[in-house]
Amino acid sequence: MNRTVERGKTLLVDGPASVTVISGKTEVFGYSLSSAKKVVIREGKRLPFVVEETTTFEISLGESAGLEEVDGSTIPSSWVEAYEELLNLQTKPSTVVVLGAVDSGKSSFCTYLINMLLQEKRKCVILDGDLGQSDVGPPCTVAYAVVTKPITDLFSLEAKNAFFVGVTSPSRARNKVIEGLSLLKKEVLNENPDFVVVNTDGWVDGEDAINYKMQLVSELNPDLVFCIQQTDETNQLLNAFQKFRKMVVDSPIAIKQRDREKRRNLRELGYIKYLKNMKMQSLPLSWLKIEGNELFVSDKTLRNTRKAEEIYEILGMKPLNIAEFENKILILIGRRRWIDAEKLTKAEEFTRKKIVIARKGDEEGLLTALYDANRKFLGIGVLQELDYARKTLKILTPVKEEISTVVIGKVKLDKNMKEIPFLEEENQSEFPMFRKLF
Ligand SMILES: Nc1ncnc2c1ncn2[C@@H]1O[C@H](COP(=O)(O)OP(=O)(O)O)[C@@H](O)[C@H]1O
Ligand SMILES: [Mg+2]
Structure with a gap:
């Protein structure tokens, strides 16, 4: 279908759609589109032409x-002023952090600033x-890309390096996110950029979120902090950053708000992008360092200890793996094994810790990150099997390079890249009845 839009108006297109400019002059987030340029709009995204x-x-x-056609531009005049402010910064490189709630326009604002700077x-x-709505790296990671050409969607960029956090929500991994971002920032500085634009997650409400954002900003030490304000809610956030220019x-x-479902769908596109052409690989465990998801990591194993023997005695069975942590004990049992609730309670009384149970096979579908021997991020994969008896790990991944570290995440995917609930969450508050299944 063809459509002609007059000067001074904005055409809002909600994806999935594709738009080609036949003639005229139009801009998307500061990117002046030439004719014949085809722009793809993902489902759940809206682009203003x-x-x-x-x-x-x-x-x-x-x-x-x-x-939808609307009058005028949908780019706020404060975005134009923000860009001017940015251009006036005298530092090289200049680092800016963009803060704002979910769906406040953070990614679009970053896109706009970058297109203008280019x-x-x-x-x-x-x-x-x-990490929940990542544009650059795979979902559950923080990542960076050098931008050499104007873009309509940051999603079209290829990550230069990424740091796997393993969850979609920052509240479950605050330190990891901050660690990842500061590591990547150091690396970014080697690229000798003029500007580093840092996008952040949309968790801004409440004391915990503000403390976390304060810590994150202090660590990144930006020259300017932009706060995208939807209502008054960001005031609290703003007051927290006394020290920084903002x-x-x-x-x-x-902006069209997205619901959780839409956000999850957008994440699926991210999994698909980074898992395209995946193949099964079988790796010997002895070659690998395995990190991340404590349920399947055995460096805190209790196996062959006296305490473990006593726990086995109480449970009346020998698990495949047992590991002890500060506040819990994790037990991995066979696919069709069963532990009596009463015995479990006894074991908890004996250990004075909560016992979390996983079954062999629960690892299937876990999102996993792969690194080489120099800790360079190689890509993601979907764990298929972690077999302690055969000492092998099977994974579906497009990564072809030699893998030396495997970091297991806490997000589980089904065969269609849809997120499905993972055991550890189920073991917690939402499904208190869960244990009775064993
Ligand atoms: N100025 C704008 N005009 C029209 N749509 C916009 C504008 N800015 C953002 N959007 C759209 O609104 C949605 C939310 O914006 P986005 O930048 O993804 O927010 P966030 O990154 O904060 O979640 C996106 O679909 C985006 O394309
Ligand atoms: Mg975003």
Whole structure:
């Protein structure tokens, strides 16, 4: 379908859709599109085509896509001012951090700033700290990319390096996110950029979130902090950053909020992007260092200790693995094994710790990150089997390089890359009845 839009208007396109400029002059987040340029809009995303000279578009809309024409530009004037402020920074490199709630426009604002800076021939790096709605690396990672060409969607960039956190929510891994971002920032500085734009996750409400963001910002030590303000809620956040130069920018009114389901769907596109052409690999455990998900990591193993023997005695069985942590004991049992609830309670009384049980096979589908011997991130994979008896690990991954470390995450995927609940969460508050299943 063709559509002509007059100058001074904005065409809002909700994906899945693709838009090609046939003639005219139009901009997406500061990127001036040339004719014949095809722009793909993912499902769950909306792109504003700001028309500067009457433009004819060729548009194909997927199912549930949408199209709307509005007057004026949907880019807030405070975004233009923010860019000017940024350009005036005298430091090299200049680091800016973008804060804001979920769906406030953080990714779009970063895209806008970068496109504008590229027009001035500045070297830009995007450091993406939003692990739940990551644009650059796979979901559950923080990552960076050097941006050399203007873009309509940061998702089209290929990550140069990434740090696997292993969960989608920062509240479950605050230190890991901060550790990852500061490691990557150091590496980014070797690229000798003019600007480092840091995007962050949308967890901004409440004391915990503010403390976490304070810690994150202090660690990154930016030259300027942008806060995207939707309502008054970011005031608290702003007050927390006394020490840093900051600027409030508006959240565009044209934003379409996404629900959890839509956000999960967007993540699936991220898994698919980084798992394309995956193949089964079988790796000997003796070659690998395994980290991450404590349920399947055996460096805290209690096996062959007196205490373990006593626990086995109480349980009346010998598990495949047993590991002790500060506040819990993890036990891995066979696929069809069963532990009596009463015996479990006795074992908990004996150990004075909560006992979490996993069954062989529970590891299937866990999202996993792969690193080489120099700790370079190689990519992600989906764990298929961790076989202690045969001492092998099977994984589906597109990674071809030699793998030396495997970090097991806490997100589980089914065959269609859909997120499914993982045992450890189930063992916690949501499903208190769960244990009775064993
Ligand atoms: N100025 C704007 N005009 C129209 N749509 C916008 C604008 N800014 C952002 N959007 C759209 O709103 C949605 C949310 O923005 P996004 O940048 O993804 O937010 P966040 O990164 O904070 O979650 C996206 O689909 C995005 O394309
Ligand atoms: Mg985003």
